[in-house]
Amino acid sequence: MTIEKFRQRLKEFDSKVVISPLSEIEVSKIESILERKLPEYYREFLLNIGLKQDVIWGINDRVSDFNPLTNFLPNGESKNYFRFGHNGGEDYWLLRSDDPNDRTIYEYDYYCNFEIKSLNKTFDDLLDEAIQNLEANQDDLTENSQKIWAVQFSIDTDNVDLIIESLKEDFGCEIIKEIEKTEVSSAGVICSEGVILINGVELPISKQEYSGWNTASFSFDWNESVIEMNENSLINRIENKLKSAGLKVTLIDYGIMDL
Numbered sequence: 474m475t476i477e478k479f480r481q482r483l484k485e486f487d488s489k490v491v492i493s494p495l496s497e498i499e500v501s502k503i504e505s506i507l508e509r510k511l512p513e514y515y516r517e518f519l520l521n522i523g524l525k526q527d528v529i530w531g532i533n534d535r536v537s538d539f540n541p542l543t544n545f546l547p548n549g550e551s552k553n554y555f556r557f558g559h560n561g562g563e564d565y566w567l568l569r570s571d572d573p574n575d576r577t578i579y580e581y582d583y584y585c586n587f588e589i590k591s592l593n594k595t596f597d598d599l600l601d602e603a604i605q606n607l608e609a610n611q612d613d614l615t616e617n618s619q620k621i622w623a624v625q626f627s628i629d630t631d632n633v634d635l636i637i638e639s640l641k642e643d644f645g646c647e648i649i650k651e652i653e654k655t656e657v658s659s660a661g662v663i664c665s666e667g668v669i670l671i672n673g674v675e676l677p678i679s680k681q682e683y684s685g686w687n688t689a690s691f692s693f694d695w696n697e698s699v700i701e702m703n704e705n706s707l708i709n710r711i712e713n714k715l716k717s718a719g720l721k722v723t724l725i726d727y728g729i730m731d732l
Contacts, residue, residue, distance in 0.1 A: 474600040476517040482604050483528065489614035490607065491699045491729050493523040499536060506539050507555050512573050514596065515557065525622070525702065527729040529603045531566065532558035534726060546581060550589060554579060568596065619732045623696040624708055625725040628715060629688045633680070636691060637669070639718035640711065644672045652680050669693065672707065692725075699729060 474482075483490055500519050504511055511519070524534045533539060533556070542551045542565075558566035560580065567579040567589065576595040582588055607614070628636055633652060640646035652667030665680040671693075682689035697707050708724075715722045 474597050474604070476514065476521055476600075479600045479604070480521050483522075483607075486607050486611065486614060488616055488618075489611075491525070491527045491617055491620060491703075492521075493525040493703050494521055495519045495523045495536075503536055503539050506536070507541055507570070509552075509555070509570050511555075512568065512570060512576075514573075514576060515568060518596075525729070527620070528607070529599060531560065532599075534728065535724075537724075545583075546589065547587060554589065566592075615731045617699055620699045620729055621696040621732055622699060622702045622706075622708065623694070623727040623730050625692055625694050625727070626711065626715070627690055627692045627723040627725055629690050629721040629723075631682075631689050633667075633678070633691055635718060635720060636715065639714050639720065640671060643714060644707075644711065646671050649675055652678065671695070671711070696730075 483492065497520070500511070500516055503519070522528070524532070524536070524538075526534070538556075540556065542554075542556060545551065545565075546554060546567075553569060553571040554567040555570050556565045557568050560566065564580050564582065564584075567581060569575045569577070569579070576597055578592045578594050578596060578599065579589050580592050582590055630636065633648070637646050637648060647670050648667060649670050650668035652665045654663060654665045656664050658664060661683060663682045665682075667678050667680075668675055669678045670676075676693055676695070678691060678693045680689055680691050695708055695711070701707060712722055712724055
């Protein structure tokens with residue numbers, strides 16, 4: 474199935490599937506990370522369907538998911554393959570970047586045989602399976618208006634004030650309830666909780682610290698509608714503000730979920 478045909482078929486489920494096409498700049502950023510041009514069919518997929526979607530299970534859903542895999546794949550094969558998804562565990566799904574005519578999906582078996590092997594299906598097969606799954610479950614599909622994108626922000630710092638200050642101007646961030654210790658786990662992790670305000674919403678913030686860590690870790694959850702996700706994502710803006718302040722931020726992505 475071509476990308477064009479796939480996009481046309483998705484229109485049958487238009488109000489019940491989420492896609493978020495990437496811009497040319499975003500695709501170029503992925504190519505810069507991988508230090509190579511992407512196969513044309515995969516570029517077309519990114520520009521028409523994107524990463525943040527709920528149509529195809531298992532594929533990368535953020536630009537930051539792409540990695541050259543230089544120290545992961547054997548015998549210099551990282552020059553020939555790139556990761557575009559996973560099997561739900563730790564095995565990576567790979568596509569060839571050295572042969573534009575090969576759309577086979579490969580997987581690196583690094584638990585047993587340490588070899589790259591074909592999954593006996595192509596990227597086109599993945600698109601076909603997605604449409605078949607939508608058709609089989611069309612009566613149970615959720616309207617996009619009832620879907621959210623949910624994440625957890627995890628920020629490594631010893632000073633919560635750095636978080637507050639980085640988000641104060643744009644999002645009115647402030648501490649509502651001071652962070653206080655709640656327990657010490659059996660492993661010796663000191664756990665604390667408080668409440669902060671972001672964009673008019675009060676939400677819990679957690680802190681964990683351990684003697685063996687370089688810094689403490691703060692975390693809080695956030696979600697937004699898929700419409701906001703595609704039009705003016707607050708999650709992306711918060712992440713960018715935290716990173717621009719020099720903070721180490723990990724976005725734990727729960728994906729697109731039903732309300």
